[in-house]
Amino acid sequence: MQHVFPLAYSASPLSTVDEPSIPTVNNGNDSPSHVILFYVNGRRYQLPSPPPTLLLAAFLRDTLRLTGTKIGCGEGGCGACTVMLGSYDRRTEKVTFQAINACLRPICSMDGFAIWTVEGLTKAGGEVTPEGEHVHPIQSRLVAAGGTQCGFCTPGWCMAMYGLVSQRQQEGAEGGTEGGLRKEEVERAFAGNLCRCTGYRPILEAFKSLAEGEGVKEGGKERGKGEGEDEEDEEEGWVKVDCSMGRGEGGALVDLEDMCTSLPPSLPPSLPSPPPRRIPNSTGTGGSSTSEAAVQAVLNACDILLARLQPFLSPPDPPPSSPPTWSAAVQAAAAEGVNLAAEGWFAPPTDRGAPFDYFVYCSAFSEVELDLLTGEVTIAASTIVYDAGRSLNPQVDIGQIEGAFVQGLGYYLTEEVEFDPEGRLLTNGTWHYKPPGVNDIPLHFDVSLLPPLSAAVEAGTREQRRSRTKVEKVGQGEEKKEKEGLILSSKATGEPPFMLASSAYFGVVAAIREGKREWGQGGECTSGETLAKEVPLAISATIKKRIEAIDVPVEAFVL
Numbered sequence: 001m002q003h004v005f006p007l008a009y010s011a012s013p014l015s016t017v018d019e020p021s022i023p024t025v026n027n028g029n030d031s032p033s034h035v036i037l038f039y040v041n042g043r044r045y046q047l048p049s050p051p052p053t054l055l056l057a058a059f060l061r062d063t064l065r066l067t068g069t070k071i072g073c074g075e076g077g078c079g080a081c082t083v084m085l086g087s088y089d090r091r092t093e094k095v096t097f098q099a100i101n102a103c104l105r106p107i108c109s110m111d112g113f114a115i116w117t118v119e120g121l122t123k124a125g126g127e128v129t130p131e132g133e134h135v136h137p138i139q140s141r142l143v144a145a146g147g148t149q150c151g152f153c154t155p156g157w158c159m160a161m162y163g164l165v166s167q168r169q170q171e172g173a174e175g176g177t178e179g180g181l182r183k184e185e186v187e188r189a190f191a192g193n194l195c196r197c198t199g200y201r202p203i204l205e206a207f208k209s210l211a212e213g214e215g216v217k218e219g220g221k222e223r224g225k226g227e228g229e230d231e232e233d234e235e236e237g238w239v240k241v242d243c244s245m246g247r248g249e250g251g252a253l254v255d256l257e258d259m260c261t262s263l264p265p266s267l268p269p270s271l272p273s274p275p276p277r278r279i280p281n282s283t284g285t286g287g288s289s290t291s292e293a294a295v296q297a298v299l300n301a302c303d304i305l306l307a308r309l310q311p312f313l314s315p316p317d318p319p320p321s322s323p324p325t326w327s328a329a330v331q332a333a334a335a336e337g338v339n340l341a342a343e344g345w346f347a348p349p350t351d352r353g354a355p356f357d358y359f360v361y362c363s364a365f366s367e368v369e370l371d372l373l374t375g376e377v378t379i380a381a382s383t384i385v386y387d388a389g390r391s392l393n394p395q396v397d398i399g400q401i402e403g404a405f406v407q408g409l410g411y412y413l414t415e416e417v418e419f420d421p422e423g424r425l426l427t428n429g430t431w432h433y434k435p436p437g438v439n440d441i442p443l444h445f446d447v448s449l450l451p452p453l454s455a456a457v458e459a460g461t462r463e464q465r466r467s468r469t470k471v472e473k474v475g476q477g478e479e480k481k482e483k484e485g486l487i488l489s490s491k492a493t494g495e496p497p498f499m500l501a502s503s504a505y506f507g508v509v510a511a512i513r514e515g516k517r518e519w520g521q522g523g524e525c526t527s528g529e530t531l532a533k534e535v536p537l538a539i540s541a542t543i544k545k546r547i548e549a550i551d552v553p554v555e556a557f558v559l
């Protein structure tokens with residue numbers, strides 16, 4: 001019953017196997033038992049007579065409290081529960097690794113296997129963050145590329161990649177080669193993992209870089225900022241805005257100097273670093289407003305601090321010959337016992353009827369290829385140009401745009417919602433409802449942000465950029481509210497780009513029209529309206545609807 005795995009090479013996950021006293025997990029069943037024995041993250045467990053219905057995912061989460069393994073669909077369709085399985089074949093004396101769905105595997109089928117979860121991956125990691133946390137290179141690459149937003153899918157992706165890398169390393173060790181992984185393999189390997197946030201591109205980019213030993217381009221720095229801006233930002237000092245919800249808003253960074261417009265120029269503020277505190281959200285996250293609401297709360301906190309510091313920045317009597325430096329003012333305030341910590345609070349206006357009355361501008365171009373016989377669509381390229389104003393964090397904004405676009409692809413092309421005559425939802429699982437997967441995204445996917453305004457123009461409009469709702473009393477108990485500007489010139493990126501995926505839908509419609517023309521159906525098309533009449537294709541334009549719209553004549557199938 002007891003398999004001892006050979007330590008094939010030092011980097012092998014098998015090297016984490018130890019021989020502690022064997023924990024016995026009590027199943028509360030006193031009947032004669034068949035004991036199964038297996039490893040989890042290098043630790044050996046024995047389990048007498050496990051119930052045949054007990055699944056590995058539930059055992060890991062509920063019994064071992066290894067809750068990094070998530071359960072999404074529970075039916076093998078999303079990959080959230082992915083763990084790595086190691087097995088040893090006595091006959092061939094070979095070790096193999098593979099990623100499996102823990103939601104589908106009964107624990108009683110685990111006898112003699114070794115299982116690794118994301119907790120084991122973290123322990124196996126050779127990198128240590130500045131906060132002292134151990135991470136595996138797979139995880140740090142994913143973070144650097146912006147490949148995680150809400151994070152629910154992330155352990156599954158990491159373990160799927162770990163399974164792939166471990167197997168290649170094992171094969172390399174057995175064959176005396178380096179056991180490398182090619183980018184093309186990475187592209188094909190993750191069809192079983194879904195992500196609803198990122199749009200997949202950064203995940204693939206991170207894993208491909210790992211496959212070929214390249215560095216990772218950090219999305220925000222590479223794609224959203226001008227040369228030299230990083231260094232400048234470092235000098236100016238940053239404030240991290242932390243939110244508890246949403247598709248990535250928590251990473252929004254804002255420039256302190258920009259917020260505290262009356263700080264002395266060119267003096268980097270020296271901020272003490274108390275442990276971060278969390279305050280409840282002032283409103284639900286949604287409507288692409290979370291980042292800006294959080295930043296507005298930071299602005300409000302900065303206003304409080306500036307008001308407290310004002311007597312030290314501009315001492316009244318007698319006025320000094322030169323204004324005190326920022327650090328001198330802060331030190332003087334601290335010596336006087338001034339509270340230098342402040343909590344900001346912002347609740348968005350609740351005007352009914354016009355909750356989001358500002359506009360974003362963006363455009364998308366998509367090139368699609370349609371197989372007229374099967375109805376299958378390949379999106380060859382999508383190019384998006386987006387006006388995010390002055391982006392609070394380009395990496396987050398680009399991630400939001402890509403994620404929203406790919407969600408839109410699902411809405412326009414695959415995610416059909418069906419109900420039975422009694423109103424019961426029929427498309428209630430991954431076998432019937434089809435969100436886009438990693439192979440459905442554009443082969444070439446390029447998102448760029450319009451460059452922000454020049455520094456001179458920005459300086460001139462700084463005050464207008466500070467968003468406030470000006471409230472004026474205009475009568476007994478009456479108030480007039482007026483919106484002023486945007487938060488630091490930023491513009492929302494969370495949900496508006498969803499609609500840009502219509503570019504792919506219209507590409508499909510145009511391709512169907514061209515196909516019909518080949519068969520002598522349809523005439524010249526002059527406008528979008530004519531196109532819609534000529535090719536009625538309801539949304540979601542699923543493969544079934546596409547085939548019906550193409551209406552292939554039977555002769556087309558004759559060779």
Ligand code: FES
Pocket residue numbers: 070071072073074075076077078079080081082101102103104
């Ligand atoms: S929870 Fe296992 S595949 Fe979705």
Ligand code: FES
Pocket residue numbers: 147148149150151152153154194195196197198
């Ligand atoms: S980050 Fe993938 S589902 Fe949210």
